[in-house]
Amino acid sequence: MTVGFIGGKFLPLHLGHVYAIVHASTIVDELYVILSHSELRDRELCQDTKMNYIPAPIRLRWLSQLTKDMPHVKVISIEDQQDNDNYDWAEGAQLIKGKIGKPIDYVFSSEIQYNDIFKELYPNAKHKLIDPMRSQVTISATTIRTEGVFKHWEFIPDFVRPYFVKKIVVVGTESCGKSTLIRNLAKLYNTTYVAEYGRTLCEELGGCDGIMVKEDYQRIAYGHKMEEFKAIEKANKIVFIDTEAIVTQFYSNLYNDEHQAILDEIAKLQDYALWLFLEPDVKWVDDGLRVHGEESAREQNNQHLKTLLNKHHIDFRVLNGNYENRLKEAIQYIEKVVQ
Numbered sequence: 276m277t278v279g280f281i282g283g284k285f286l287p288l289h290l291g292h293v294y295a296i297v298h299a300s301t302i303v304d305e306l307y308v309i310l311s312h313s314e315l316r317d318r319e320l321c322q323d324t325k326m327n328y329i330p331a332p333i334r335l336r337w338l339s340q341l342t343k344d345m346p347h348v349k350v351i352s353i354e355d356q357q358d359n360d361n362y363d364w365a366e367g368a369q370l371i372k373g374k375i376g377k378p379i380d381y382v383f384s385s386e387i388q389y390n391d392i393f394k395e396l397y398p399n400a401k402h403k404l405i406d407p408m409r410s411q412v413t414i415s416a417t418t419i420r421t422e423g424v425f426k427h428w429e430f431i432p433d434f435v436r437p438y439f440v441k442k443i444v445v446v447g448t449e450s451c452g453k454s455t456l457i458r459n460l461a462k463l464y465n466t467t468y469v470a471e472y473g474r475t476l477c478e479e480l481g482g483c484d485g486i487m488v489k490e491d492y493q494r495i496a497y498g499h500k501m502e503e504f505k506a507i508e509k510a511n512k513i514v515f516i517d518t519e520a521i522v523t524q525f526y527s528n529l530y531n532d533e534h535q536a537i538l539d540e541i542a543k544l545q546d547y548a549l550w551l552f553l554e555p556d557v558k559w560v561d562d563g564l565r566v567h568g569e570e571s572a573r574e575q576n577n578q579h580l581k582t583l584l585n586k587h588h589i590d591f592r593v594l595n596g597n598y599e600n601r602l603k604e605a606i607q608y609i610e611k612v613v614q
């Protein structure tokens with residue numbers, strides 16, 4: 276039985292790594308994929324780049340997802356606790372040998388410069404180079420960190436992409452043009468969106484005026500969150516989201532006079548990259564589910580929502596004017612987020 280391993284930081288995991296791992300898996304009977312991580316070193320590597328530090332459990336999870344249907348491939352995590360300039364290869368090799376716990380026949384990498392190191396540390400193993408010119412998959416993790424993940428999106432595996440997706444939320448009171456703007460943006464950016472879940476529930480109930488109970492707002496917040504998870508899985512760099520937990524709280528206050536702690540807690544977990552606030556200065560459209568069409572009520576609700584967002588320290592960008600202007604301004608803000 277032949278045993279081999281391939282080690283790396285996978286910061287982040289890209290299709291070049293996938294190529295090397297899959298290739299190596301066809302050469303040995305048992306392959307170990309070693310995630311070598313050190314918070315100190317890995318943070319240093321991400322400093323002054325376009326990528327934030329990625330915690331080890333996230334990288335381990337990507338490797339687990341990649342290899343879950345490869346029974347002869349095992350993923351191992353090894354913490355080095357070293358900085359970037361002083362990696363002790365011999366100590367690292369001791370840890371790797373200890374974790375694998377059996378004779379190693381092959382060490383895989385795509386780095387010619389590792390030849391001498393591996394010869395010394397693994398004298399009984401063959402250093403098998405996989406695509407040292409990187410001609411099959413022309414990317415490196417350093418390039419991705421330096422230039423940003425969005426610039427090299429085509430090299431990011433499907434199951435890694437959701438981690439990097441930026442969430443952009445659009446909020447506003449009734450009939451402010453949210454759903455149209457969100458659908459248009461999703462079309463323009465060729466990505467997914469999450470429709471307002473409160474609407475879905477009201478459609479199921481046959482309306483919302485006077486028939487909403489306290490639990491409905493919780494259902495809306497949970498249901499909305501689940502839709503977000505689904506949309507992120509399929510998103511292309513960005514996902515557009517119509518409404519969130521603070522707006523749900525606003526409606527719980529407005530219709531039921533109930534401030535719900537659970538909605539505040541959900542709001543605290545939200546990590547949107549951009550908040551777009553739509554002013555209700557477009558024509559009010561009665562779609563059968565709306566109840567606050569009067570100009571004074573519209574303006575009062577608008578102010579209440581802004582106050583609530585401010586209480587949560589939300590830094591939102593206001594969009595107003597005609598539909599063309601809103602779209603243009605939204606795009607300008609979004610471009611800054613996806614750079």
Ligand SMILES: NC(=O)c1ccc[n+]([C@@H]2O[C@H](COP(=O)([O-])OP(=O)(O)OC[C@H]3O[C@@H](n4cnc5c(N)ncnc54)[C@H](O)[C@@H]3O)[C@@H](O)[C@H]2O)c1
Binds near residue numbers: 368396406409
């Ligand atoms: N002590 C040891 O014996 C030992 C051995 C191996 C690895 N390590 C650890 O792993 C780290 C090395 O990781 P790295 O920075 O080389 O890893 P990395 O995360 O950048 O890459 C992981 C592996 O994929 C290969 N690879 C990367 N891009 C590729 C592409 N486009 N096509 C094909 N293959 C590609 C690399 O050569 C490497 O073998 C070391 O710093 C150390 O922490 C230690």
